[in-house]
Amino acid sequence: MAAAPAPTMEERKACWGARDEFWQCLDRHPDDASTCETLRRSFESRCPQQWVKYFDKRRDFLIYKKKLETEGYHPPEAAGKS
Numbered sequence: 001m002a003a004a005p006a007p008t009m010e011e012r013k014a015c016w017g018a019r020d021e022f023w024q025c026l027d028r029h030p031d032d033a034s035t036c037e038t039l040r041r042s043f044e045s046r047c048p049q050q051w052v053k054y055f056d057k058r059r060d061f062l063i064y065k066k067k068l069e070t071e072g073y074h075p076p077e078a079a080g081k082s
Helices: 010-030 033-046 049-071
Strands: none
Touching: 010 033, 010 049, 033 049
């Protein structure tokens, strides 16, 4: 099974643009991701599957990091209690 060829510069730009549009939609509609379903499909169709998985994890991490920076770390109440 041969590896897929690397995306061209135009394909990468299209992927990143679709990702950015999708993420902006999610930022505008944090409580209703279904509003962004069309942009999600565009993102998935323009990017390699591995990239989509990476970008999904990256977004989750960036949201978590921002929350830590603004709210600080608060360990769960039950932590360490057995």
